[in-house]
Amino acid sequence: DTGVSQDPRHKITKRGQNVTFRCDPISEHNRLYWYRQTLGQGPEFLTYFQNEAQLEKSRLLSDRFSAERPKGSFSTLEIQRTEQGDSAMYLCASSYPGQGYGYTFGSGTRLTVV
């Protein structure tokens, strides 16, 4: 068990560029979550997958954001036409059925839009 892995750890991009982040959950976890955290705030829910199905999306997930989990294993979060307001830590978490809300989080991807 290597935990939840996120790549890259840090990303600096120019406004208007597209970025993609990757999350590798714990292998036996079929549930995967994306959160966003800005400075001084707690993490905010973005979206949830069960296996490959995206079952819930927050209103925070504007049409510039898209998340996929094509084979029910790793997931990607893409942000198109980045804006300065997208600067944040993007966190991924995973869990298995019966685990309740004791999720395992990755260390996050820190995005800075300049």
Place this chain on the structure above:
Amino acid sequence: DAKTTQPPSMDCAEGRAANLPCNHSTISGNEYVYWYRQIHSQGPQYIIHGLKNNETNEMASLIITEDRKSSTLILPHATLRDTAVYYCIVPGGGNKLTFGTGTQLKVEL
């Protein structure tokens, strides 16, 4: 999710017990209390959860009042590595956790 209220910050001397309070007066009968912590530049880490009985694991103890309107997370012998933001969460069902701003615990020598 039931609303939780936590103090914004607390200090604790290394080696002493850290007692972090949380109010959740609107909690309903079947809702659990979860605690997470987040060390600087890392993702949140699950600590412990409970329904009505006190709980203990290798990381901490959770004391829930009899009326379940408040709880206390206890770190029995705080170390510098326990410096973090501690979140008390009462999930209301569904598939997401709603984090507040938590309590910044600073453990000092």
